Amino acid sequence: xxxxxxxxxxxxxxxxxxxxxxxxxxxxxxxxxxxxxxxxxxxxxxxxxxxxxxxxxxxxxxxxxxxxxxxxxxxxxxxxxxxxxxxxxxxxxxxxxxxxxxxxxxxxxxxxxxxxxxxxxxxxxxxxxxxxxxxxxxxxxxxxxxxxxxxxxxxxxxxxxxxxxxxxxxxxxxxxxxxxxxxxxxxxxxxxxxxxxxxxxxxxxxxxxxxxxxxxxxxxxxxxxxxxxxxxxxxxxxxxxxxxxxxxxxxxxxxxxxxxxxxxxxxxxxxxxxxxxxxxxxxxxxxxxxxxxxxxxxxxxxxxxxxxxxxxxxxxxxxxxxxxxxxxxxxxxxxxxxxxxxxxxxxxxxxxxxxxxxxxxxxxxxxxxxxxxxxxxxxxxxxxxxxxxxxxxxxxxxxxxxxxxxxxxxxxxxxxxxxxxxx
RNA sequence: GUGGGUGUAGCUCAGCUGGUGGUAGCACCUGGUUGUGGCCCAGGAGGUCGUGGGUUCAAGUCCCAUCACUCACCCCA
Numbered sequence: 239x240x241x242x243x244x245x246x247x248x249x250x251x252x253x254x255x256x257x258x259x260x261x262x263x264x265x266x267x268x269x270x271x272x273x274x275x276x277x278x279x280x281x282x283x284x285x286x287x288x289x290x291x292x293x294x295x296x297x298x299x300x301x302x303x304x305x306x307x308x309x310x311x312x313x314x315x316x317x318x319x320x321x322x323x324x325x326x327x328x329x330x331x332x333x334x335x336x337x338x339x340x341x342x343x344x345x346x347x348x349x350x351x352x353x354x355x356x357x358x359x360x361x362x363x364x365x366x367x368x369x370x371x372x373x374x375x376x377x378x379x380x381x382x383x384x385x386x387x388x389x390x391x392x393x394x395x396x397x398x399x400x401x402x403x404x405x406x407x408x409x410x411x412x413x414x415x416x417x418x419x420x421x422x423x424x425x426x427x428x429x430x431x432x433x434x435x436x437x438x439x440x441x442x443x444x445x446x447x448x449x450x451x452x453x454x455x456x457x458x459x460x461x462x463x464x465x466x467x468x469x470x471x472x473x474x475x476x477x478x479x480x481x482x483x484x485x486x487x488x489x490x491x492x493x494x495x496x497x498x499x500x501x502x503x504x505x506x507x508x509x510x511x512x513x514x515x516x517x518x519x520x521x522x523x524x525x526x527x528x529x530x531x532x533x534x535x536x537x538x539x540x541x542x543x544x545x546x547x548x549x550x551x552x553x554x555x556x557x558x559x560x561x562x563x564x565x566x567x568x569x570x571x572x573x574x575x576x577x578x579x580x581x582x583x584x585x586x587x588x589x590x591x592x593x594x595x596x597x598x599x600x601x602x603x604x605x606x607x608x609x610x611x612x613x614x615x616x617x618x619x620x621x622x623x624x625x626x627x628x629x630x631x632x633x634x635x636x637x638x639x640x641x642x643x644x645x646x647x648x649x650x651x652x653x654x655x656x657x658x659x660x661x
Numbered sequence: 662g663u664g665g666g667u668g669u670a671g672c673u674c675a676g677c678u679g680g681u682g683g684u685a686g687c688a689c690c691u692g693g694u695u696g697u698g699g700c701c702c703a704g705g706a707g708g709u710c711g712u713g714g715g716u717u718c719a720a721g722u723c724c725c726a727u728c729a730c731u732c733a734c735c736c737c738a
Contacts (some may be wrong), residue, residue, distance in 0.1 A: 245730085
């Protein structure tokens with residue numbers, strides 16, 4: 239029986255990796271433009287960290303975490319909790335009052351795999367800690383939008399506010415009254431949810447529930463003074479820099495720590511896994527985890543979803559051509575080629591050769607597949623005369639070149655030719 | 662956790678109402694020039710037909726189980 243990767247776990251093989259690199263490089267470039275610093279955390283954390291931050295009653299904590307029960311440690315299901323733990327542990331708030339951090343890496347949730355949803359998946363996660371300023375909310379959404387635009391991914395930005403511990407309880411009561419009035423019309427899930435987390439009834443996908451909830455009160459009409467002000471400033475900021483968004487009063491979050499601003503980048507091209515990125519404000523979370531009272535906001539982008547969207551666009555993958563392929567004919571020529579190729583590589587060129595003693599034709603084919611700019615053909619008789627043939631693969635021109643005694647000197651003369659081609 | 666669909670070569674797939682696994686395409690190797698790539702042509706290699714049972718003279722094909730993949734519910738990035 240062959241050993242295969244676990245269900246919901248995937249290899250990213252050559253041909254696919256290129257798209258991942260593109261996503262990652264574009265993201266790093268943009269994070270850098272917005273002055274974010276990278277932070278890397280371990281994958282394993284105390285289980286307690288996640289249950290405290292994400293919420294005991296959430297689906298993630300209740301049934302989706304990979305936990306070593308005997309040791310009370312868990313593979314992170316998301317990045318924010320770990321990042322805040324590191325932020326608190328190292329006292330990063332002392333170094334800088336406002337920290338702008340990002341991290342990229344794998345997360346683990348034991349869900350049933352599906353398109354755009356794996357058990358090991360990868361997120362790019364961005365957090366700003368230490369500022370409650372609505373401008374920061376705006377800036378983060380603008381950054382997300384800019385990143386997706388540069389990747390050429392078409393999304394819409396949906397926005398909502400969840401209020402704060404001041405105003406949410408009041409809204410919750412209003413909503414509960416509304417729900418109770420039409421409880422019988424709701425699906426079983428929603429009946430359950432109406433007691434555990436009534437806000438979640440708002441984003442049920444069941445058409446009947448949607449209909450019932452259509453006229454539900456909006457939290458946006460029940461925000462307290464400061465939350466309301468904050469939210470209008472966020473919106474004004476978005477308008478000022480022409481970031482297109484729409485309000486979605488039904489959007490809620492699956493993690494308990496969110497407050498005030500929440501947002502999602504939604505695509506129409508991925509089936510039911512429509513959110514390519516999502517996040518929001520979590521002003522009480524640092525304190526919950528034992529740090530100083532610190533406001534924060536962040537969001538995460540799902541990398542496999544981004545890669546899927548790029549794959550659907552069928553972009554041509556630009557491969558970097560090999561600079562020089564050295565084709566040796568016969569044992570002596572191969573012995574000559576090996577140190578030469580090594581010297582070329584030391585000089586920073588992409589060089590290749592065949593070690594298997596294959597025919598020239600076969601070696602030319604290999605050179606072609608590698609998109610070599612040049613092939614140096616070294617035959618045994620020419621080698622004795624201190625000569626070799628240099629072929630330009632694009633123009634098909636060939637010229638005899640003198641092989642000097644010192645490999646390095648010869649390599650340098652080849653390097654000049656290749657560099658000319660590159661520039 | 663709950664449903665539906667699908668498992669045949671590295672990949673994409675033919676294979677009818679059971680009768681010896683496909684000259685199928687892509688990819689790979691060799692040859693078509695004593696030592697010259699892309700195109701074309703010829704040849705070659707590559708499979709316990711997901712796995713385990715059952716029915717049958719005979720199973721890739723029918724039945725059962727199981728595993729995997731996949732889509733949807735759920736949840737979420």
